Amino acid sequence: MKKVIVWFRKDLRLHDNPALWEAAQQGAIIPLFIWSEQEELDYATSETARWWLHHSLMGLERELESHGLNLIVRMGSNLEQLMLICEQTKADAVYFNERHEPSIISRDRIIAGKLLSCVSEVQSFSSNLLFTPEKMLNQKNEPYKVFTSFWKKSMRESVNYPLPIPPSIIPYNEALPSLQVEELGLLPNIPWYDKFHTYWEPGEKGAISRWQQFADEGLVHYAKESDIPSADAVSSLSAHLVWGDISVRSIWHAAKRLRDGKSDEYRQSSIDAFLRQLVWREFAYHQLIHFPTILNEPLREKFKEFPWLNHEEELEKWQKGLTGYPLVDAGMRELWETGVIHNRVRMVVASFLVKHLLVTWLEGSKWFQQTLVDFDPANNAIGWQWVAGTGIDASPYFRVFNPTLQSQKFDSDGLYIRRWIPELAELPVPYIHEPWKAPEHILTEAKIVLGETYPLPIVEHSIARKRALEAYGEIKNS
Structure with missing residues (x-):
């Protein structure tokens, strides 16, 4: 039986997690999360993002435990920790879902190449975006520079259906050294963030609950009320999407099902307005992939x-x-x-x-x-x-x-x-x-x-x- 390391990153969920799904078909799973401040400069300097990550990881830990898996938590160089755990477990493969920040893309290529010296297989999967960037090009085979054209193109493209939670997950049962999530030091020294618990429930459970509430109560009024700041008419899913508490593909298809099941033109236009926001997020990532200087330089x-x-x-x-x-x-x-x-x-x-x-x-x-x-x-x-x-x-x-x-x-x-x-x-x-x-x-x-x-x-x-x-x-x- 294969031993597969599933390297969690910005996909802190069990549903529609291609790396986890494929690993579950292969053999015993070793779930792993690594925190490296030096390699996560965008998020390391964001106390609010780290607060969310801390609690989202706690949620992932609980979800994995309910399926008999223990999340291995490490800190330091991603490559070094991956190599170390490969040696400790004699793993056969490492599976992970892709990220799209420019520095992470180049880092992941290096890591994947190095890992092949200690495992026989390294695979990455698409899960964070709706569309493959290479396919979303205009007639000149260039990236879209106008959102409206990108939106129209997206309406003609198919989105892969989300994967369920694997029905059978075999855990790797040997004990492995692991930190507690608290030991990562993600929470700031001054607890000014304590008030956030009033407003948020990070993690997969909270994300799914928030989506269900929005789908039942707010989605049909989105087009009319989403610009009214006093109205509770927005999904509040953006933070959940950042760390992958919920799958954007699952939201997309759930919203599309609601749209196609409604003959009411008002409701259809409202759901289209929400889908447009998901595509705006998509457009942002495609812009980042094709124009990485967008983070700190004006494109004009x-x-x-x-x-x-x-x-x-x-x-x-x-x-x-x-x-x-x-x-x-x-x-x-x-x-x-x-x-x-x-x-x-x-x-x-x-x-x-x-x-x-x-x-x-x-x-x-x-x-x-x-x-x-x-x-x-x-x-x-x-x-x-x-x-x-x-x-x-x-x-x-x-x-x-x-x-x-x-x-x-x-x-x-x-x-x-x-x-x-x-x-x-x-x-x-x-x-x-x-x-x-x-x-x-x-x-x-x-x-x-x-x-x-x-x-x-x-x-x-x-x-x-x-x-x-x-x-x-x-x-x-x-």
């Missing part, structure tokens, strides 16, 4: 010369939700409290940073990396480059979100603002969207002293917009 060359101001004091006020613009501040406070920020508001706060304050998108990207539980290199980079106008398929730079109009349109009753900015809770509409216009008696009744209990705007919108367009004009005409 002219933006390398953009005259950013980068005032540290204004950056800090943006980070703390003290800009004086209620929707922006509510979003940034939601981020600090929960580890996520509503997608519509995410665009508004990002636009405010790069266009109102002229702070480089790289600073915003770094802050999101440190504070988002759903931080993902591809999604984070493409989102910031889209808002900043620096990417291939991006929002035009001259599109400057007016945070007040966005607030009035998408949080018309101020419910979202009241939740995250309690000092404005008693301010009535329309002043909750622009407190600086409220008459003195209204402010007094609401117990607000502008500049003291809540800040005045750090920049005036029309002035900021004019300044941003002038800066854009400098590089456009250079």
